[in-house]
Amino acid sequence: MNQPHLKARIRQTGLRATSQRVAILQVLEEAQEHLDAEGIFQRARQIDPSIGLATVYRTLSRFKEVGLVRQRYLSSDHNREYYERADKAEHYHFHCRACGQVIELETARIRQAREELSAQLGIRFTSACVCFEGYCANCAADLPPAAGDSAPACRI
Amino acid sequence: MNQPHLKARIRQTGLRATSQRVAILQVLEEAQEHLDAEGIFQRARQIDPSIGLATVYRTLSRFKEVGLVRQRYLSSDHNREYYERADKAEHYHFHCRACGQVIELETARIRQAREELSAQLGIRFTSACVCFEGYCANCAADLPPAAGDSAPACRI
DNA sequence: ATTACTGCAAAGGCTTTGCATTGTA
């Protein structure tokens, strides 16, 4: 329960390894789903009951700065921030409007787009937000052929 | 100042063509930059001084539903919603961290990604959020070779 | 004559911040 490797990882970034931070990093290590600050808070307080929500926000912000976590948005509520470990391979998120699941997608096309646009326009990319929404294979099968709510075609 | 073609366009969607709605649509027609609700409000009230901010929000939401406008996010503040006319060709937004300008990018790679992922996984896409951040060609030239703030490489 | 739409002000929801205190290095 002392989590020496997590403490070490935090110290490596120059941050102080407080029990709250270790708890938050542990939550992110173990998380199978995508968590927002509130979700991280609920789990972290089971490890360290003294933790406060403000600390979760401050820590996530700090972790993001030093590259320990990535902050993502999931369609379709862009008003809530989600967090994941930064050591995962590049991937994108798809949110199913019917069953609500989030599927992690892999494609080289986004990187390709960045590279081409860099070459064409001299742009230097530092970050990007790419998230998709629609119906997963299972849910799409249950829908009328060309319906799909108020958003029939993909309006990007 | 009666804007008959705007009124007609609104009525075609089944909505009532109020003076406030005409004003908002006119603002979006004429806008050269990317506007948020507050920005649209400020311009619309010059056309129709009686308009309220809540109406702007309600109208934009309604316009989005009927397909008159698209709602976008621009890196790096995803907490503010921007709006643009829905009759523009598919494009993506790049935000320069240095000069602040927003560049509209065109690339087929995103659509390609959608098509491939659809074919591979049976997913049906309805919408997507794609926005980039970094340094434009001009600003990149002024930066140290491989620096780039706290985000050296593109962390997607 | 309906009833969709509006303005105002209040409420909501997520995130940030001020300040005194705690605990790491």
Next chain:
DNA sequence: TACAATGCAAAGCCTTTGCAGTAAT
């Protein structure tokens, strides 16, 4: 011993909502 980090509560910010009044069809 410094000073980074914390907890609590209050404030911020954008957006939504309730309600009574107004105006489009």
